[in-house]
Amino acid sequence: MNEPAGGHSHEHDHGGYDVDPTHRHPPQPDLEDTPLARHQVMQMAVTSLLIEKGIFSGDDMRAQVERMDGLNPGIGARLVARAWTDEGFRQRLLADSRAAAAELGIDTGPIPILVMENTPETHNLVVCTLCSCYPKFLLGVPPDWYKSRNYRRRAVREPRTVLAEFGTELDPNVAVRVHDSTADMRYMILPARPAGTEGMSEEELAGLVTRDSLIGVTVPRAG
Amino acid sequence: MSRPAPLFTPGTRVRVHERFPPGHVRTPWYCRGKTGEVERICGRFRNPEQLAYGNREATPEVLYRVGFASTSLWPDYGGSKHDRVEIEIYEHWLEPVSGDPA
Structure with missing residues (x-):
């Protein structure tokens, strides 16, 4: 029978009613079941103080969390699709993503985001070896693997092997450019427009642009 | 008050200091002591090594992007000799490469 990962290993029949x-199965731990770390306590205390002193309200706090959680890779995908269909926009996006995104009413946030373009000669990949810096305003919250030590240490050390694990086999003649976001820049990849997408609308093109292709671990494919 | 101009221009070869100070620094270990080339000047940002300890008056420092040949970072690197890693590094972590024309 199929046991869920991490499940129990003893043998008995769960199918009948005579259990x-x-x-009792060990319950899945609730969020509150792990001990609070010092910084979590500090964050809760500071939040309470800020609300108590009227710096912002509980609803402001909630709304901000909701806003941040609502950010998603579809925002970055819109920029890519526009760059694929408008050469002038492509150049502006590469030169100054904040100004270019503003043309579409998109806010790139307080931290500068550099857009790096894949070309026939070069494939770009983003990592933050020191922590988990990520272009949240264009991609939303990062996937767990992006924050893992495994990805962080190996993306700079053996990027081609990491890419192959993501299903991206690079031609040996294509150079890899790994961007380590160590300080005050964030990075988004402008992938190459896939062949066979000539008749597609901008909206259809945006649908091909996945989160992983904006990080650079894969490339968009036509359908 | 005018600030001193950035010490390095794009294309300049620079070496990362091989220092290991304690505390919050944003220069990865794997590039310390290595030589790369300035890719661009990112601008001035408050020094994270001061900012991390609550110093809101942290000095604005010039931040560069420095490109390194992956083969120079890892002697046994398995990819192409054209592969690169580009890293954001603050000016006070960089020194000119001796022997290079100024």
């Missing part, structure tokens, strides 16, 4: 009602 011992006192038998």
Whole structure:
């Protein structure tokens, strides 16, 4: 029978109704079941103080969290699709992503985002070896693997192997350019427009642009 | 008050200091002591090494992007000799490469 990962290993039948009602599975831990770290306590204390002193309200706080959670890779995808269909925009996006994004009513946030373009000669990949810096305003919250030590240490050390694990086999003649976001810049990749997409609308093109292609671990494909 | 001009221009070869100070620094270990080339000047940003300790008056420092041949970072690097890693590094971590024309 199929046991969920991390499940129990003892043998008995779960299919019938004669299961011992006192038998308990270990419950999945709730968020509050892990001990609070010092910085979590500090964050809760500071939040309470700021609300108590009227710097912002509980609803301001909630709304901001909701706004941040609502950010997603579809925003970056819109920029890419526009760059694929408008050469002038492509150049402006590469030169100054904040100003170019503003043309579409998109806010790139307080931290400068550099857009790096894949070409027939060069494939770009983004990592933050020191922590988990990520262009949240264009891509939303980062995937867990992006924050893992495994990805962070190997993306700079053996990028081609990492790319192959993501299903991206690079031609040996294509150079890899790994961008380590160590300080005050963030990075988004402008992938190459896939062949066979000539008749597609900008909206259809945006649908081809995935989160992973904006990080550079894969490339968009036509359908 | 005018600030001193950035010490390095794009294309200049620079070496990353091989220092290991304690505390919050944003220069990865794997590039310390290595030589690369300035890719661009990113601008001036408040020094994160001061900012991390609550110093809101942290000095604005010139931030560069420095490109390194992956083969120079890892002697046994398995990819192409054209592969690169580009890293954001603050000016006070960089020194000119001796022997290079100024």
